[in-house]
Amino acid sequence: MAASSTDPMVGEEANGGVTMLPAVEDKYGGVMTEMSRPMDPSAFSALLRSSLSNWTLQGKKGVWIKLPRQLIGLAETAVKEGFWFHHAEKNYLMLVYWIPKQDHTLPSNASHRVGIAAFVLNHKKEVLVVQEKTGRFKGQGIWKFPTGVVNEGEYIHDGSVREVKEETGVDTEFVQVLAFRQTHKAFFEKSDLFFVCMMKPLSLEINAQESEIEAAQWMPWGEYNKQPFVQNHELLRYMTDICSAKTNGHYEGFTPLPVSAPDLQGNLYFNNRDLSSRQ
Amino acid sequence: MAASSTDPMVGEEANGGVTMLPAVEDKYGGVMTEMSRPMDPSAFSALLRSSLSNWTLQGKKGVWIKLPRQLIGLAETAVKEGFWFHHAEKNYLMLVYWIPKQDHTLPSNASHRVGIAAFVLNHKKEVLVVQEKTGRFKGQGIWKFPTGVVNEGEYIHDGSVREVKEETGVDTEFVQVLAFRQTHKAFFEKSDLFFVCMMKPLSLEINAQESEIEAAQWMPWGEYNKQPFVQNHELLRYMTDICSAKTNGHYEGFTPLPVSAPDLQGNLYFNNRDLSSRQ
CATH class of the missing domain: 3.90.79.10 (Nucleoside Triphosphate Pyrophosphohydrolase)
Structure with a gap:
C-alpha cells in the first residue's frame, strides 16, 4: 500500500535539504500545495509537520492540499494532522486546514x-x-x-x-x-x-x-x-x-448583461424592460 | 496506519459468513454503503470485491461508498477497484463506481x-x-x-x-x-x-x-x-x-411560489405581476 521510502521525490528533497512542501500563496493569506508524485506516508507526515510549523511562523491562514485520486493514500496522514475535506471532484480531493485561533473564513463548498x-x-x-x-x-x-x-x-x-x-x-x-x-x-x-x-x-x-x-x-x-x-x-x-x-x-x-466589478466579471440577470422604461 | 485485522466488525461478519458490505438500494438501481467502523484495508478489499461481484449479478448500476473522515484510509482500496470521487463535505468523502458498460447517468456534482x-x-x-x-x-x-x-x-x-x-x-x-x-x-x-x-x-x-x-x-x-x-x-x-x-x-x-411536482417540492420564482395581469 505504501510507496517506497526511497521514492525519488522525497530522496531529492532530502538530499537538497528541503523540508517544506512546495506551495503557492493565495490572495487570502493562505497556501496551496498540490501533490503530484507518490510519497511514503511517513515522509509526507514529516514534511507536512515542518511545513505547517513554518507557515504558522509566517502568519499563514488557510492551508490547502490537493490530492489527485491516485495519491489518495496520503489523505489519512493529513487528516491525522487536523485537515478536513473541502470538496472533491472526480479526480482529486481538496483538504484544508486553518492555522489561526479564530473561526475560519474559508469559502463555503458548492451547494x-x-x-x-x-x-x-x-x-x-x-x-x-x-x-x-x-x-x-x-x-x-x-x-x-x-x-x-x-x-x-x-x-x-x-x-x-x-x-x-x-x-x-x-x-x-x-x-x-x-x-x-x-x-x-x-x-x-x-x-x-x-x-x-x-x-x-x-x-x-x-x-x-x-x-x-x-x-x-x-x-x-x-x-x-x-x-x-x-x-x-x-x-x-x-x-x-x-x-x-x-x-x-x-x-x-x-x-443577462455583462457587468464588471473591481475583482471579477459576471452577468447580471434582471428585468431590463422595467429598468429601461423608468428612465 | 492500518486498523487491526481482528477488528470486531470484520470478525462478526466473518463469523456470520457474511461476505457483502451492508448497503441500501437507491431508486435509480444503485446501492450505497456507508462505512462506519474501522476495518483492515485488505479485509475491506475482499469484502468490496465480493460485493461488487454480487451487485453486478443483481444488475445494479451505480455503487456509492460514503467514507467518514476518520476512515479515509480505506479510500485507496476503493480507488484501486476503479472507484472515483463524486463529492466531499467536511466530514466525508463520497466515492462512486458504475457497473454497466454504458456511459454513467450519475448526477453531476454541485457546481x-x-x-x-x-x-x-x-x-x-x-x-x-x-x-x-x-x-x-x-x-x-x-x-x-x-x-x-x-x-x-x-x-x-x-x-x-x-x-x-x-x-x-x-x-x-x-x-x-x-x-x-x-x-x-x-x-x-x-x-x-x-x-x-x-x-x-x-x-x-x-x-x-x-x-x-x-x-x-x-x-x-x-x-x-x-x-x-x-x-x-x-x-x-x-x-x-x-x-x-x-x-x-x-x-x-x-x-417565489411553492409548487409541487409528482416527485418533489420546490419554489418557482417568476414575474408574478406580469403573469397575473395577463389573466
Missing part, C-alpha cells in the same frame, strides 16, 4: 447544481421538444423541452445554447430567463436551481443526439400543452402559462 | 455556491446597511447591504431572512428576487450565483452580530447611493438603480 430547460419557439408557433432515451420519462412518449446541466465555469445563457445544440442540432440565441425553480436533495443533501430559458431559433433543421435523445421535433404549442404529462404537473402548468404569456408579449423575465 | 444580498428599506426610506469585520471591505468605512451564503437544503427566501436576522437582529419578510448575478471561479473552478433580494422589515431595532459585523445602521437611501464605493462599481450601480426603480413602483422581480 447547488444548476440546470436549464429551453423554450424554443419558431415562427409557426411550434416548440422544440425531445423524447429522452434515459431518465424517468424514458419510453413514456412524453415530449418535453430540451434540458441540461450548466457546468461549473459556464454561463447559464451559454449552457442553454450548448444543450439545445447538443440535443437537437438547432442553433439558438438566448433571450431571457423566464423563471427559475429551487428544489432540495437533488442528490444527497445538495440543492438544485433550474432555470427556464427563452431562446430564439437561428436554424430549424433537427439533428437529434444519438446517445441521449430518442426523438426530437417541432410541435405545435397547443399540442405540447395538451399532453396529460403537462396538465397534471403543477410546475409544468405554471411554466407553460409563463411561456404563453411571453409569446403573447405580456411577460418579462430577466435578461 | 455553484449561492449567495444573497438583502435590500431592506424602512418607512423612512432608510436602508439597512452593515460594515463587516472581515473580508475585503474590512476597515474601509464602507456601508453595504447584509450579505450571506444560502446553505444546501435552504430556500433563497429563507436564507435571506436568516442572514439579515443574524447580522443585524432585524426581522424581515421576503418580497422578491430583484436580480441575480452569475460569476465564475468563486473558489477553484466553482461558480457563484448571487441573488439581490428585496425584504420588508418587520422590526427596526438593530442588534449587530458581534463575530462578523463591525457596525449596522439604517442609512438614508441617498447617502448609501452617494458612496464612492457604490458609484465606482458597475454592478452596484445597476443594483442601486434596480432598487430605486423597485422603491418607486416601476420594477418587478421574481416572486
Whole structure:
C-alpha cells in the first residue's frame, strides 16, 4: 500500500535539504500545495509537520492540499494532522486546514447544481421538444423541452445554447430567463436551481443526439400543452402559462448583461424592460 | 496506519459468513454503503470485491461508498477497484463506481455556491446597511447591504431572512428576487450565483452580530447611493438603480411560489405581476 521510502521525490528533497512542501500563496493569506508524485506516508507526515510549523511562523491562514485520486493514500496522514475535506471532484480531493485561533473564513463548498430547460419557439408557433432515451420519462412518449446541466465555469445563457445544440442540432440565441425553480436533495443533501430559458431559433433543421435523445421535433404549442404529462404537473402548468404569456408579449423575465466589478466579471440577470422604461 | 485485522466488525461478519458490505438500494438501481467502523484495508478489499461481484449479478448500476473522515484510509482500496470521487463535505468523502458498460447517468456534482444580498428599506426610506469585520471591505468605512451564503437544503427566501436576522437582529419578510448575478471561479473552478433580494422589515431595532459585523445602521437611501464605493462599481450601480426603480413602483422581480411536482417540492420564482395581469 505504501510507496517506497526511497521514492525519488522525497530522496531529492532530502538530499537538497528541503523540508517544506512546495506551495503557492493565495490572495487570502493562505497556501496551496498540490501533490503530484507518490510519497511514503511517513515522509509526507514529516514534511507536512515542518511545513505547517513554518507557515504558522509566517502568519499563514488557510492551508490547502490537493490530492489527485491516485495519491489518495496520503489523505489519512493529513487528516491525522487536523485537515478536513473541502470538496472533491472526480479526480482529486481538496483538504484544508486553518492555522489561526479564530473561526475560519474559508469559502463555503458548492451547494447547488444548476440546470436549464429551453423554450424554443419558431415562427409557426411550434416548440422544440425531445423524447429522452434515459431518465424517468424514458419510453413514456412524453415530449418535453430540451434540458441540461450548466457546468461549473459556464454561463447559464451559454449552457442553454450548448444543450439545445447538443440535443437537437438547432442553433439558438438566448433571450431571457423566464423563471427559475429551487428544489432540495437533488442528490444527497445538495440543492438544485433550474432555470427556464427563452431562446430564439437561428436554424430549424433537427439533428437529434444519438446517445441521449430518442426523438426530437417541432410541435405545435397547443399540442405540447395538451399532453396529460403537462396538465397534471403543477410546475409544468405554471411554466407553460409563463411561456404563453411571453409569446403573447405580456411577460418579462430577466435578461443577462455583462457587468464588471473591481475583482471579477459576471452577468447580471434582471428585468431590463422595467429598468429601461423608468428612465 | 492500518486498523487491526481482528477488528470486531470484520470478525462478526466473518463469523456470520457474511461476505457483502451492508448497503441500501437507491431508486435509480444503485446501492450505497456507508462505512462506519474501522476495518483492515485488505479485509475491506475482499469484502468490496465480493460485493461488487454480487451487485453486478443483481444488475445494479451505480455503487456509492460514503467514507467518514476518520476512515479515509480505506479510500485507496476503493480507488484501486476503479472507484472515483463524486463529492466531499467536511466530514466525508463520497466515492462512486458504475457497473454497466454504458456511459454513467450519475448526477453531476454541485457546481455553484449561492449567495444573497438583502435590500431592506424602512418607512423612512432608510436602508439597512452593515460594515463587516472581515473580508475585503474590512476597515474601509464602507456601508453595504447584509450579505450571506444560502446553505444546501435552504430556500433563497429563507436564507435571506436568516442572514439579515443574524447580522443585524432585524426581522424581515421576503418580497422578491430583484436580480441575480452569475460569476465564475468563486473558489477553484466553482461558480457563484448571487441573488439581490428585496425584504420588508418587520422590526427596526438593530442588534449587530458581534463575530462578523463591525457596525449596522439604517442609512438614508441617498447617502448609501452617494458612496464612492457604490458609484465606482458597475454592478452596484445597476443594483442601486434596480432598487430605486423597485422603491418607486416601476420594477418587478421574481416572486417565489411553492409548487409541487409528482416527485418533489420546490419554489418557482417568476414575474408574478406580469403573469397575473395577463389573466
